[in-house]
Amino acid sequence: MLSEDEMPQAWYNIVADMKNKPLPVLNPQTREPVTREQLSVLFAEGVVDQEFSQERYIEIPEEVQDMYRIWRCTPLVRAYGLEKALDTPAKIYFKNESTSPIGSHKLNTAIPQVYYNYKQGIKHLTTETGGGQWGSALSFACSKFGLDLKVFMVKASYHQKPYRKLMMNTWGADVIPSPSNLTDAGRAILAQDPDCLGSLGMAISEAVEIAMRNQETTRYTLGSVLNYVLMHQTIIGEEAVKQFEKAGEMPDIVIGCFGGGSNFAGIGFPFLRMNLAEGRNIRVVAVEPQSCPKLTRGVFQYDFGDTTGLTPLIPMYTLGHNFQPADIHAGGLRYHGAGAIVSQLLHDKLIEAVSVPQMETFEAGLLFANTEGIIPAPESAHAIAQAIREAKKAKEEGVSKTILFNLSGHGLIDMYAYEQYFAGNLKNFTISDEYIRSTTSELPDIIK
Amino acid sequence: MLSEDEMPQAWYNIVADMKNKPLPVLNPQTREPVTREQLSVLFAEGVVDQEFSQERYIEIPEEVQDMYRIWRCTPLVRAYGLEKALDTPAKIYFKNESTSPIGSHKLNTAIPQVYYNYKQGIKHLTTETGGGQWGSALSFACSKFGLDLKVFMVKASYHQKPYRKLMMNTWGADVIPSPSNLTDAGRAILAQDPDCLGSLGMAISEAVEIAMRNQETTRYTLGSVLNYVLMHQTIIGEEAVKQFEKAGEMPDIVIGCFGGGSNFAGIGFPFLRMNLAEGRNIRVVAVEPQSCPKLTRGVFQYDFGDTTGLTPLIPMYTLGHNFQPADIHAGGLRYHGAGAIVSQLLHDKLIEAVSVPQMETFEAGLLFANTEGIIPAPESAHAIAQAIREAKKAKEEGVSKTILFNLSGHGLIDMYAYEQYFAGNLKNFTISDEYIRSTTSELPDIIK
Numbered sequence: 104m105l106s107e108d109e110m111p112q113a114w115y116n117i118v119a120d121m122k123n124k125p126l127p128v129l130n131p132q133t134r135e136p137v138t139r140e141q142l143s144v145l146f147a148e149g150v151v152d153q154e155f156s157q158e159r160y161i162e163i164p165e166e167v168q169d170m171y172r173i174w175r176c177t178p179l180v181r182a183y184g185l186e187k188a189l190d191t192p193a194k195i196y197f198k199n200e201s202t203s204p205i206g207s208h209k210l211n212t213a214i215p216q217v218y219y220n221y222k223q224g225i226k227h228l229t230t231e232t233g234g235g236q237w238g239s240a241l242s243f244a245c246s247k248f249g250l251d252l253k254v255f256m257v258k259a260s261y262h263q264k265p266y267r268k269l270m271m272n273t274w275g276a277d278v279i280p281s282p283s284n285l286t287d288a289g290r291a292i293l294a295q296d297p298d299c300l301g302s303l304g305m306a307i308s309e310a311v312e313i314a315m316r317n318q319e320t321t322r323y324t325l326g327s328v329l330n331y332v333l334m335h336q337t338i339i340g341e342e343a344v345k346q347f348e349k350a351g352e353m354p355d356i357v358i359g360c361f362g363g364g365s366n367f368a369g370i371g372f373p374f375l376r377m378n379l380a381e382g383r384n385i386r387v388v389a390v391e392p393q394s395c396p397k398l399t400r401g402v403f404q405y406d407f408g409d410t411t412g413l414t415p416l417i418p419m420y421t422l423g424h425n426f427q428p429a430d431i432h433a434g435g436l437r438y439h440g441a442g443a444i445v446s447q448l449l450h451d452k453l454i455e456a457v458s459v460p461q462m463e464t465f466e467a468g469l470l471f472a473n474t475e476g477i478i479p480a481p482e483s484a485h486a487i488a489q490a491i492r493e494a495k496k497a498k499e500e501g502v503s504k505t506i507l508f509n510l511s512g513h514g515l516i517d518m519y520a521y522e523q524y525f526a527g528n529l530k531n532f533t534i535s536d537e538y539i540r541s542t543t544s545e546l547p548d549i550i551k
Numbered sequence: 552m553l554s555e556d557e558m559p560q561a562w563y564n565i566v567a568d569m570k571n572k573p574l575p576v577l578n579p580q581t582r583e584p585v586t587r588e589q590l591s592v593l594f595a596e597g598v599v600d601q602e603f604s605q606e607r608y609i610e611i612p613e614e615v616q617d618m619y620r621i622w623r624c625t626p627l628v629r630a631y632g633l634e635k636a637l638d639t640p641a642k643i644y645f646k647n648e649s650t651s652p653i654g655s656h657k658l659n660t661a662i663p664q665v666y667y668n669y670k671q672g673i674k675h676l677t678t679e680t681g682g683g684q685w686g687s688a689l690s691f692a693c694s695k696f697g698l699d700l701k702v703f704m705v706k707a708s709y710h711q712k713p714y715r716k717l718m719m720n721t722w723g724a725d726v727i728p729s730p731s732n733l734t735d736a737g738r739a740i741l742a743q744d745p746d747c748l749g750s751l752g753m754a755i756s757e758a759v760e761i762a763m764r765n766q767e768t769t770r771y772t773l774g775s776v777l778n779y780v781l782m783h784q785t786i787i788g789e790e791a792v793k794q795f796e797k798a799g800e801m802p803d804i805v806i807g808c809f810g811g812g813s814n815f816a817g818i819g820f821p822f823l824r825m826n827l828a829e830g831r832n833i834r835v836v837a838v839e840p841q842s843c844p845k846l847t848r849g850v851f852q853y854d855f856g857d858t859t860g861l862t863p864l865i866p867m868y869t870l871g872h873n874f875q876p877a878d879i880h881a882g883g884l885r886y887h888g889a890g891a892i893v894s895q896l897l898h899d900k901l902i903e904a905v906s907v908p909q910m911e912t913f914e915a916g917l918l919f920a921n922t923e924g925i926i927p928a929p930e931s932a933h934a935i936a937q938a939i940r941e942a943k944k945a946k947e948e949g950v951s952k953t954i955l956f957n958l959s960g961h962g963l964i965d966m967y968a969y970e971q972y973f974a975g976n977l978k979n980f981t982i983s984d985e986y987i988r989s990t991t992s993e994l995p996d997i998i999k
Contacts, residue, residue: 104554104624173628173924174650176552180621184695202622202650204924206963246921247632266714269966272973273920472721473694476621476652515654515963518717525720 105176105349111341112163114334117372117444119159120379123451125330125443126418126550129405134549137415145314145323149219153331161334163215170214170247171338174203179346184474186494193497193504195490196354198343198370200511201477205270207512208366209240209326212335216324217244227251227321229313231281231306233260234434235267236480236512237326242276255281255309258301260434266516281306288312288411303438304410304424311413327363328408328417328442336369339509344373347507353377354385354507356493360485361389361398361456362436364445370509375453389445389456390489392436392464394429394532397422398449398456400539405549406440418550420446423542429532431461432520433481439542459488460531465524467491468514480512481520553624553797559789560611562782565820565892567607568827571899573778573891574866574998577853582997585863593762593771597667601779609782611663618662618695619786622651627794632922634942641945641952643938644802646791646818648959649925653718655960656814657688657774660783664772665692675699675769677761679729679754681708682882683715684928684960685774690724703729703757706749708882714964729754736760736859751886752858752872759861775811776856776865776890784817787957792821795955801825802833802955804941808933809837809846809904810884812893818957823901837893837904838937840884840912842877842980845870846897846904848987853997854888866998868894871990877980879909880968881929887990907936908979913972915939916962928960929968 118124127136142151153161163171182195189195200208220228228250232238238254245252254276261268261280271278281301282289288308292299299305314323325332340357347353357374359367367389377383391398397420406421408414421440428437441449448454468484470491471477479487486508497504514521523529566572575584590599601609611619630643637643648656668676676698680686686702693700702724709716709728719726729749730737736756740747747753762771773780788805795801805822807815815837825831839846845868854869856862869888876885889897896902916932918939919925927935934956945952962969971977 104552106552106554169631174626178622183617204926204961243924247924265970266963266966269970269973270926270963273917273926273966273969274924275921469721473723476618476691476695476722478652478718478721513652515714515718518714518721521721522713522717525717 104178105342105345107172107176109345110168110171110176111338111345112168113160114163115337115341115373115376116156116158116161116334117375118330119157120376121447123447125447128443129416131416144318145311147216147219147223147225147322149222150216150331153334154329164218167215167218175338176342177202179343182475185471188470188474189491189494189498191494191498192502193494193506195494196505196507197510198339198507200339200509201513205236205239205243206515207236207240207480208336208339208369209236210243211338211369212326212332212365213240213244215335217241217248217250220322221248221250225250225320225322227253227317228324229253229255229310229321230324230326231255231303231310233257233303233437235260235264235271236435238276238278239267239270240326241324242271242274245276246274252276253310253313254278255283255306257281257303257306258299263519264516281309283309285309286312302410307409308411308413327365330442330444332365333368333372333442333444336365337372339369340371340373343370343507352505354505356386356388356504356506358388358390358486358489358506358508360436360482360511361391361441362438362482364442366509366511368445370507371454375448378453387454388489389454390485391456391458392431392433392485393458393460394431394534395422395437396458396534397439397441399458402543402546403446403450403550404546406546408440416547418443418446420449421543421546422539423546426542431532432517432523432529433464433485435482436485457489459485461529462531464488465529477510478514478521479510480514481517483511486511552626553790553793555620557793558616558619558624559786559793560616561608562611563785563789563821563824564604564606564609564782565823566778567605568824569895571895573895576891577864579864592766593759595664595667595671595673595770597670598664598779601782602777612666615663615666623786624790625650627791630923633919636918636922637939637942637946639942639946640950641942641954643942644953644955645958646787646955648787648957649961653684653687653691654963655684655688655928656784656787656817657684658691659786659817660774660780660813661688661692663783665689665696665698668770669696669698673698673768673770675701675765676772677701677703677758677769678772678774679703679751679758681705681751681885683708683712684883686724686726687715687718688774689772690719690722693724694722700724701758701761702726703731703754705729705751705754706747711967712964729757731757733757734760750858755857756859756861775813778890778892780813781816781820781890781892784813785820787817788819788821791818791955800953802953804834804836804952804954806836806838806934806937806954806956808884808930808959809839809889810886810930812890814957814959816893818955819902823896826901835902836937837902838933839904839906840879840881840933841906841908842879842982843870843885844906844982845887845889847906850991850994851894851898851998852994854994856888864995866891866894868897869991869994870987871994874990879980880965880971880977881912881933883930884933905937907933909977910979912936913977925958926962926969927958928962929965931959934959
């Protein structure tokens with residue numbers, strides 16, 4: 104535990120320490136790097152500045168720090184119960200981001216994003232949400248700063264996850280099942296298929312369209328992938344570094360699950376800083392679902408961030424923007440690509456990536472629930488599964504290792520997924536090389 | 552925030568400081584005080600000793616402290632956002648018990664109760680649960696100590712709150728909709744009414760019956776009302792006292808919602824200690840639902856703890872064990888009586904009691920969600936409503952006051968209640984004097 108006064112007062116921008124900088128994001132028409140001006144139409148100026156920044160540390164505004172203090176610093180916990188169950192010589196720690204009011208790490212970036220929009224005089228925000236974690240976080244933040252929010256929620260989730268919708272409503276957000284009749288994009292889809300249950304790509308299109316249509320007062324927001332989003336999350340790892348320093352230890356292995364990269368970067372980048380700047384040798388491991396293996400089986404190429412091709416081209420490890428992830432319960436990890444920074448780090452072998460099958464993640468989640476008491480989000484269970492693998496390996500090898508993973512969120516709103524597991528309705532999905540070839544073959548050949 | 556090392560290492564037993572001790576619990580047949588031996592058939596010896604203890608402090612066992620440290624100490628938070636919204640000169644603080652893995656304070660007593668059973672070699676526990684908070688807490692604790700657990704869950708809740716049931720399943724508990732075919736009591740009810748949706752009283756009967764039938768290996772557990780349960784919760788207030796001392800302040804008013812008394816005692820008794828032992832003058836206020844007004848409109852008399860009359864006779868402010876609380880969403884506050892200690896304190900005017908109508912509690916809960924970001928449990932919203940009343944009064948009177956309330960739990964699993972509020976389906980319930988006279992008139996005339 105850190106005291107409030109010990110909360111880090113700056114985010115860490117890993118770009119400053121990277122020898123090979125991330126490749127620029129490109130305008131798909133001109134294939135020239137996207138400019139500040141172009142991005143500022145869509146996003147708040149404060150975050151656009153951060154997207155391009157090369158500064159090592161960016162100070163966290165006082166108002167944002169005050170809101171972080173509602174729940175931060177978060178606990179660093181030694182998982183004694185899990186260690187005992189595994190009979191391992193390894194020490195296992197987890198950073199508990201589930202203690203935030205919305206139950207996950209997403210609030211770490213929702214608050215500054217809304218803050219910079221608020222400072223700029225923006226009155227309305229739009230976003231999309233799949234599982235609902237990001238939409239909940241942004242609703243909370245908008246409620247605190249008094250901004251209006253429209254959340255386009257994938258229609259399938261809208262009906263499956265009524266509690267998530269109600270949380271957003273409670274914080275005053277307008278939640279719209281997507282595709283909707285509010286946008287050209289939505290109307291076009293509904294004309295073709297009135298029963299369409301939507302997708303994240305479609306919801307992004309709707310949210311972007313509304314923001315573009317009202318540029319005077321409205322901006323769009325995104326909960327992962329972009330550089331500044333990843334940077335906001337480094338508060339997690341910066342706290343963890345301080346907590347380990349206080350305990351006179353340092354982890355050998357740092358593990359985060361991987362969807363768009365925000366929770367992974369949050370826990371991992373501050374430890375990578377110690378590798379890059381201080382010559383340490385801490386392993387930083389990203390864990391993705393076996394069924395959505397962009398880091399372990401994707402290609403490093405420019406691709407769109409959304410499935411319909413509205414965003415700039417991002418340099419990413421990707422499965423192709425037409426890749427359809429299997430219907431796993433870790434909704435936050437069902438994304439086809441990784442952001443520019445993480446992709447460059449992986450390309451340069453500065454981080455590792457592994458994939459785990461769905462059943463193993465639920466087994467890991469249940470073992471954790473029964474030893475540490477916290478029911479993890481299905482996404483976080485991926486990090487737990489890898490921590491268990493590492494702890495078992497340490498036992499086989501008879502060596503003591505210190506393992507840290509990020510518990511990005513609790514699973515109290517995802518109990519439906521556990522019900523399906525208990526009922527024996529879940530399975531693993533393996534993806535054929537052929538399918539990945541088919542979804543990556545059309546990518547532009549920009550990175551040689 | 553306190554550091555781990557600063558966590559209190561003893562529970563506070565207020566009986567030591569009471570000039571008028573609580574009246575004894577009686578055997579309903581003999582009307583003699585119940586003995587240790589009689590209670591030990593039903594409860595673990597460790598807690599029975601505590602039930603009769605006159606010691607001021609009882610040390611928290613090392614193993615229990617270790618488990619408390621999974622989430623304790625809990626934050627003491629200044630509610631700046633709420634203060635601003637109310638434009639009040641009062642300072643408002645809340646103790647955030649919602650950060651526990653199960654989302655409420657119930658774990659503070661579930662852990663020691665299971666611990667003492669475990670030490671005694673008990674293998675199986677039984678309990679009842681209404682809304683599911685207590686059942687979840689006990690499931691978590693049983694999972695940690697490796698005991699089996701049968702939870703009799705009121706059938707109406709079993710169907711309305713599938714997430715609660717699934718949480719208990721995740722921690723390995725057997726959850727049985729009550730009334731069931733497992734007990735004589737259940738079978739008798741079902742023979743009369745196969746569609747009966749159950750009640751807390753019926754679920755208690757079933758849980759007690761199973762425990763009594765297997766005395767070698769099985770004990771029953773209860774989540775509120777009894778002296779030792781209240782004492783376990785004082786970890787909340789003892790932490791808060793330390794946190795205020797560290798901040799160089801002390802509250803003028805301490806507020807807790809009131810069902811069976813455990814969260815109220817938890818936050819309130821350590822401050823009452825300062826009144827009783829140090830001559831301070833801190834107001835300690837219990838907040839009950841307008842529709843279940845045992846403290847403000849009940850009688851002080853001996854009554855049964857359950858609706859069917861199986862328990863010993865407890866000296867309580869009560870509405871009578873046949874009182875049927877209205878169908879409000881704060882399920883944890885739908886209880887007809889208060890425990891022996893709280894009742895004596897109220898009788899001696901050492902604490903205050905107020906009631907608030909349901910609609911006011913949801914308005915308060917929403918204001919809190921939108922200013923502090925945390926969606927409160929409907930029970931906790933009663934404490935918030937009273938804190939708001941006190942803050943408004945401070946503004947009217949133009950005086951600065953320091954108000955503390957206990958946020959006993961979050962409402963993430965209670966979003967259905969908020970949905971009903973948004974839909975305009977909730978209302979206030981007022982209870983007629985006549986109804987209270989009818990349900991209290993049959994009580995035995997023991998307290999003169």
